[in-house]
């Protein structure tokens with residue numbers, strides 16, 4: 001049993017928090033607040049095939065530092081996870097990497113929807129958290145841009161009672177924008193080539209498919225006011241539609257290209273103006289259900305390439321909780337809203353059985369982002385001073401003191 005003496009609950013009451021554990025420990029937790037550990041429903045830990053960007057040894061350390069004990073990993077690896085055999089191979093690799101690092105991180109996997117491999121979906125029904133559909137191309141070449149395949153996957157998912165998670169950007173519109181673009185090929189062009197209409201066209205199509213087949217739909221990385229309105233209307237209609245946003249869409253806008261250059265290139269892109277504010281309101285109004293880091297590391301060398309050669313994506317799992325706690329400090333979110341966003345809603349949407357992993361946070365601790373566990377060795381949040389940090393993460397009865405090194409090696 002681990003006893004956190006004198007910790008505070010979310011509602012500010014002082015209490016001793018007990019967590020089942022093989023080891024007996026009493027920890028002075030005065031001044032710390034206990035929350036459920038973070039569930040990150042959207043990471044790219046890059047195994048197999050892209051381990052030079054990230055692997056589960058470094059990814060797990062970054063997760064623990066971010067107060068996160070359960071991640072859902074995406075299938076756009078090399079090769080992609082789109083057959084039952086590849087899924088089994090991926091799990092074996094992950095388990096061995098986690099074993100090596102001594103962090104028994106909880107994980108689930110998304111299965112990749114691919115035109116040539118739809119017949120594999122029923123085989124993995126009970127082994128995955130859902131089906132990932134890339135409606136527009138991104139890192140890797142898992143893309144499903146034709147209506148016939150989209151209808152097939154949504155109807156199959158409904159029949160198998162599986163959830164579909166969509167990367168909602170319309171591939172045809174992206175190609176059209178690229179063909180017609182005459183401006184300079186600077187990083188800023190990314191937000192024009194994949195503009196809000198690219199996203200809303202795909203979100204509207206995915207919602208229509210959910211309506212038609214009754215498919216449970218999880219819309220990944222909502223980034224704009226217009227998408228928020230589509231999700232709001234779908235929920236009002238009673239459709240089984242859920243929405244995620246990301247830390248980078250909450251905490252950056254398209255002015256970040258000036259300071260971050262290629263590091264700010266991400267799909268969907270950073271947006272202009274008022275969108276961030278509207279995402280925060282949508283969280284408070286419960287139109288947005290969850291936050292996923294969309295932790296998508298690439299090396300510094302890759303991110304320093306010119307626009308067109310620079311891959312999309314940025315790491316985020318390690319600083320998602322501190323960023324949210326800092327937003328609480330600034331009065332943008334309450335602790336209850338953060339808990340809903342980082343664990344309660346995900347637990348309901350994905351039917352996660354209960355467990356008692358927790359994170360103890362110091363709401364008053366101020367620290368500057370200076371280093372990261374991610375293998376890519378950079379973070380877009382470098383140099384930010386944030387108020388509110390995790391101090392202990394408890395995973396399966398194992399307590400990680402975040403002031404110390406976590407994991408082996």
Ligand code: DOR
Nearest residue numbers: 138139266267296312313
């Ligand atoms: O920016 C992105 N990066 N968006 C995605 O959809 C994929 C991700 C990655 O895997 O690099």
Ligand code: ZN
Nearest residue numbers: 042074294296
């Ligand atoms: Zn992603």
